[in-house]
Amino acid sequence: MLLRPYTGSDAEATLGVFLRAVRTTASGEYSPEQTAAWAPDGIKVDGWNASRGAHNTVVATAHDRAIGFTDLDDDGFIDMMFVDPDFSRRGVASALMGWIVARARERGNVELSSHVSLTARPFLDSMTSSSSKNATRISTASH
Numbered sequence: 001m002l003l004r005p006y007t008g009s010d011a012e013a014t015l016g017v018f019l020r021a022v023r024t025t026a027s028g029e030y031s032p033e034q035t036a037a038w039a040p041d042g043i044k045v046d047g048w049n050a051s052r053g054a055h056n057t058v059v060a061t062a063h064d065r066a067i068g069f070t071d072l073d074d075d076g077f078i079d080m081m082f083v084d085p086d087f088s089r090r091g092v093a094s095a096l097m098g099w100i101v102a103r104a105r106e107r108g109n110v111e112l113s114s115h116v117s118l119t120a121r122p123f124l125d126s127m128t129s130s131s132s133k134n135a136t137r138i139s140t141a142s143h
Helices: 007-028 030-040 043-052 090-108 121-125
Strands: 002-005 057-062 065-071 081-083 112-114 136-139
Touching: 002 090, 007 030, 007 043, 007 057, 007 065, 007 081, 065 090, 081 090, 081 136, 090 112
Parallel strands: none
Antiparallel strands: 002 057, 057 065, 065 081, 112 136
């Protein structure tokens, strides 16, 4: 697995990862209506590309295939972290989180935050310093 910065050529692949992750991996915790609202048909690739490009996104790849992605803004907020369902439970999210924590430390972010899905909560709760129903804070302090 390789982690590398997002480029415009990753737009379709990362959008596909997002849609599959929400519609497959997360579908067990959410109703069909919630899933459809979260990952609707018709997301425009150009808009997705602009958003991913503006969010300091990193892409996890294996055999030249995008298998996951995440981002981290300047304030330490993680907007998205998604892993392709074909690669779940293979260390992709852990590798992405490792990138996030390393990047945050470089920037001097003491804490990270995110709005976490029910699906991602168990993974992120294992790393958090505090958690509430809708938000998670992760310490970047070395342990």
